[in-house]
Amino acid sequence: MADKNNLIVYLEFEDGKVADVSLELLTKGRELADKLGIKLEAVVAGDNLKDVEKQVFPYGVDTLYKVEDKRLYPYTSLPHSSLLINLFKELEPRIAFMGATSIGRDLGPRVSSALHSGLTADCTQLEIGDYTDPKTGKEYKDLLYQIRPAFGGNIVATIVNPDHRPQMATVREGVMKREERDPNHTGTVVNLKAEDYIKDEDYVVEILDRHVEKSKVNLKGSPIIVAGGYGVGSKENFDLLQQLADTLGAEVGASRAAVDAGWVDHDRQIGQTGVTVRPKLYIACGISGQIQHIAGMQDSGIIISINSDPDAPINKIADYVITGKMEEVVPKLIKYYKKNSK
Amino acid sequence: MSLNIIVLAKQVPDTRNVGKDAMKADGTVNRAALPAIFNPEDLNALEQALRLKEMYPGTKVTLLTMGPARAAEVIREGLYRGADNGVVLSDRAFAGADTLATSYALSAAVRKMGHVDLIIGGRQAIDGDTAQVGPQIAEKLGWPQVTYAEEIEKVADGRVVVKRRIEGGVETVSCPVPCVVTVNGSAAPCRPRNAKALQKYKYAAVPSEADEARKALLEARPWLEIGEWNAATVDADLEQCGLAGSPTKVKGIVNVVFTAKEARRLDNDDAQIEEFVKELIANHTIG
Numbered sequence: 001m002a003d004k005n006n007l008i009v010y011l012e013f014e015d016g017k018v019a020d021v022s023l024e025l026l027t028k029g030r031e032l033a034d035k036l037g038i039k040l041e042a043v044v045a046g047d048n049l050k051d052v053e054k055q056v057f058p059y060g061v062d063t064l065y066k067v068e069d070k071r072l073y074p075y076t077s078l079p080h081s082s083l084l085i086n087l088f089k090e091l092e093p094r095i096a097f098m099g100a101t102s103i104g105r106d107l108g109p110r111v112s113s114a115l116h117s118g119l120t121a122d123c124t125q126l127e128i129g130d131y132t133d134p135k136t137g138k139e140y141k142d143l144l145y146q147i148r149p150a151f152g153g154n155i156v157a158t159i160v161n162p163d164h165r166p167q168m169a170t171v172r173e174g175v176m177k178r179e180e181r182d183p184n185h186t187g188t189v190v191n192l193k194a195e196d197y198i199k200d201e202d203y204v205v206e207i208l209d210r211h212v213e214k215s216k217v218n219l220k221g222s223p224i225i226v227a228g229g230y231g232v233g234s235k236e237n238f239d240l241l242q243q244l245a246d247t248l249g250a251e252v253g254a255s256r257a258a259v260d261a262g263w264v265d266h267d268r269q270i271g272q273t274g275v276t277v278r279p280k281l282y283i284a285c286g287i288s289g290q291i292q293h294i295a296g297m298q299d300s301g302i303i304i305s306i307n308s309d310p311d312a313p314i315n316k317i318a319d320y321v322i323t324g325k326m327e328e329v330v331p332k333l334i335k336y337y338k339k340n341s342k
Numbered sequence: 343m344s345l346n347i348i349v350l351a352k353q354v355p356d357t358r359n360v361g362k363d364a365m366k367a368d369g370t371v372n373r374a375a376l377p378a379i380f381n382p383e384d385l386n387a388l389e390q391a392l393r394l395k396e397m398y399p400g401t402k403v404t405l406l407t408m409g410p411a412r413a414a415e416v417i418r419e420g421l422y423r424g425a426d427n428g429v430v431l432s433d434r435a436f437a438g439a440d441t442l443a444t445s446y447a448l449s450a451a452v453r454k455m456g457h458v459d460l461i462i463g464g465r466q467a468i469d470g471d472t473a474q475v476g477p478q479i480a481e482k483l484g485w486p487q488v489t490y491a492e493e494i495e496k497v498a499d500g501r502v503v504v505k506r507r508i509e510g511g512v513e514t515v516s517c518p519v520p521c522v523v524t525v526n527g528s529a530a531p532c533r534p535r536n537a538k539a540l541q542k543y544k545y546a547a548v549p550s551e552a553d554e555a556r557k558a559l560l561e562a563r564p565w566l567e568i569g570e571w572n573a574a575t576v577d578a579d580l581e582q583c584g585l586a587g588s589p590t591k592v593k594g595i596v597n598v599v600f601t602a603k604e605a606r607r608l609d610n611d612d613a614q615i616e617e618f619v620k621e622l623i624a625n626h627t628i629g
Contacts, residue, residue, distance in 0.1 A: 074513070077477070077487050102508045106489045109474035113445060113481035118589035121472040131593055145593065151357055151469055157595045164589040204486055205517045208503070212511035224628065248628050260358065266528065273471055281627050302627055305605075315605060320618070324610025332612060336619040341629045 003063065004091055007033045008166070010084065010098040010107070011044040011056065012075075014212075018044070018055045021099035021173035028126055028176045029097055030060035035128050036142055038094060039063060045083055045194075046073040053189050060181035062188065069194035071203050074210060075103050078202040079194075081110040086197040088115060093166040095144050097126075100170035108170050118161030119168040120146035122272060124175055124295050131160045143167065149272050153292020174220050174276035217251065217267045223280040224250035227270055227297070230257035231286025231307060232326060238263050240330045241285060247334050253277065255293045271296035285326040289314025306330070344400030345497060347391045348452060350463030350476070351384040351405050351420060353413040357468050380416045383464025385532035387525040390494045391462050392424045392533065398497065402426045404455065408436060408447055414548045417568045421543040422535040429455075429569035430548050431576065438585035441470070445478030447583055450576040452483060460502065461522045465490060476524035487522040488515055492529045 009029050012019035026042065033040040039062040044052050047070050056064060065087065072079055084107065088096065096111075098104035100122045112119035125147035131140045144167040146159040161167040219225060226245040228238055238252070245252045254264040256271055270277055271293040282300035287293060289305075289312055297303075298317055305318035306329045315321045322329050355376035388405075395401040405420040405428035407413045417428030431451050439447065452458060461480075466473035473489070480487035488504045492512065495503040501516045507526050545563075547556055548570040560567045573583060581587060608614045623629045 076515075077480075077489075081481070102490050102506075105473045106477060106487070109441070109445075109477035110481040110487070112474070112589075113442060113478035116442065116589060118440065118442070119474060120590060121474060131591075133591075146590075150471075150595075151355075154357065155595050155597055158593040159590050160593045161589050162591060205488070205515050207513060207515050209514040210511070211513075212508065214510060257358065281622075310607075318605045320608065321605045322608045322610065322615070322618075329610050329615065332610075332615045333619060336616040337623070337628065340616070340620050341623055 003039065005094045006039040006041050006062075006091070007036070007095040007097075008041040008043060008088075008091065008093040010096065010104065011042050011052065012099055012101065012103055013044050013046045013049065013052060016048070016051065018052060019099060019101070019173075020178065021101060021104075021171070023056070023059060024173065024176040024178045025097040025099065025171060026056060026059035026061060027179045027181075028171070029095075030181055032095065032126065032128055032144070036094070041065065041091070041093070043067070043084070043087060045069075045080055046075075048073075053187070057186050058180040058183045060185055063190060064187060065190050065192055067192045067194050067197070069198075072194065074207055076203070076205040076207065077106055077110060078204060079198045080107050081114070082199065082202050083194070083197045084111045085114045087192070088166060096166040096168045098168075098170050100172040104170045108168060112168055115164075115166070117164040117166055117168055118159070119170070120148060120159045121170050123148045123169045123171050124156075124272060126169060126171070126176075131162060133162060138162075144169065149292050149295055153272055153290045153295065156291065172272070172276060217265075219251050219253055219268065219270065219275045219277050222251035222277075224248050224283070225253045225270070225277055225279045225281070225297075225300075226250045226283045226285065227253035227255065227287060228258050228264070228285045228326075229255040229287030229293070230261065231288065231309075232258060232263065233286065235263045237327050240327060244283070244330050244334050247337055250281075250283075255287050255290070257290075284314055284318070285330060287314050288312050289317070343398050343497070344402070345394060345398055345459040346455075346457055347394060347401060347403050348455060348458055348461045349384070349388050349391045349403060349405050349420065349425065350448065350461060350479075351388070351407045351416045352381040352464075352467045353378050353407065353409050353416045354381045354467050354469045355379075378412070378415065380419050381464055381467045383466060383525060383527050384416075385464070386527060386529040387462045387464045387523075388420055388423060388425065389530050389532040390491070390523070390525055391460075393530075394460075394494060394497065395424065404428060406431065406448065406451055408432070408444060408451075411548050411551045411570070414546075414551060414568050418543060418546050419535075421546055422540045423533055424536060424539060427565075427569070429571055431571050432548075432550075433572040433578075433583070435573045435578070435580050435583045438588065439583065440588035440590045441472050441474040442478055442589060443583055443585075443587035445475045445482055446587055447573070447576070447578055448475065449479045449482035450578045451571060452479070454571070454576050459497070459519045461485075461520075462494075463522070463524050465524045465526050473524070476522050480522035483520075483522075485521050486517050487524070488517050489524045491523045491525045494523060
């Protein structure tokens, strides 16, 4: 395998389907690989990997590495880490992406620790650009800019890995757009033997029990989202938001502060550490607008902010601002919608 | 059976309660304006360790934190809740460390601790939200790991059984010890301070923060002395510490300023709201 220094994406594969987040990373990966004039590669490890190429080639994958072994599904840390560590030593990828999921965030740090390569978690933007080391003045061309909010979302930092490869980043589901490149594109499939990369001793963790259900909450797919923040003030007031959502055929979302307060389940959290959404209409109730939240909803079509503070930061990105207590305004919205809709 | 458990704890600025004075005029973070707290998920981790201590008498829970001497505050907080002792890992050489250099220093400290069965830490710290240090330590020690843990059910026959939260569900795994477990915020909250422990450890301190009187006290009551280790104590290779040992560099930081849109403003007024709702229905935004 002489083909080195490319961009590689680690694919998550469950129930015969490549995860959305992996396809989103392939879309971004293809764009950046084109910019750098390098190939887009992907690696998948698991059981029953028959159709993976059909699912990923349309996204412009040039080479797909497949590692099939019953013991590689469901995911456990050590076998998948060993695979990536040894494969990356061989391929010396320039850039490696994985989803910021319970798998990617378990796997990425181990791989980076073993290879002493930099890893940036939960990136919200990935770009290519140059960098000058402020101390040595050394110039670096075409590094990966790993851009992410930090410090609870109060700042946005651009991180680079000047001297170590691969430059690794994780990205949450929904942050990057997913777009097929060419339905007729085909690449090369390379089947690798698990035992060439993974030792038997790596299979030490035993999965005793596993319950996975498809989430009932569908924030990503909902055209209207009614979201509440710390300003909602109580669990009871969240019921009001649910009523508005039911009236409008919407889903209820929340800011991290509201989730931390225990008023809503974590799977409804919108923002950098939750889901990223792009609904047609976003109604933000009692949300002040920390950037950590804004990062997850700023591409919404129309934003309505309901807040008792006329200067709440979120009002700056809103199309409509209703200044008032949400527990008074929301019932009015319900009332007048019911009165005026047919 | 008794266990030796290390709990990783970090003192973090309380980024959840960022006030208006949290950012300086030049766009940098005003750390002084943010209260320093015990990283929330590290408290969930401590609770899991204390439960194991109850299940397996004789178990020792040692807190390990990296930071300046004032980070001894999190060790005291842990002692008040039931931990047995603690170590502050502190050195200028560690300054500017990214997650990898941090995990290097912490793994060097763990190696100095003798026999360890379990390292338990929070999934992630609220100032960085990276969730990387736990797994990176595990890799450096060559140990397996269990991340996103919600409950450590038992340790038996050289294995720990852990329930963990994954996307859309839960998984129960059995993992050989020694290993690293990182605990999710959805795990049981930490128990409050214990009045007796508070009395016992009120004057606990690291030597460098103790004045003469306190130093005499630490000598008379050795259990009050919190360990204070530096790069030399843990035989750390300085090339792998701090800024020098960090592959990631911060290219730039911006305080995000939103490009203000011209929002239409409405009051909490029935007529205005009804008019607005009619408009949204008319242009098919809703309905």
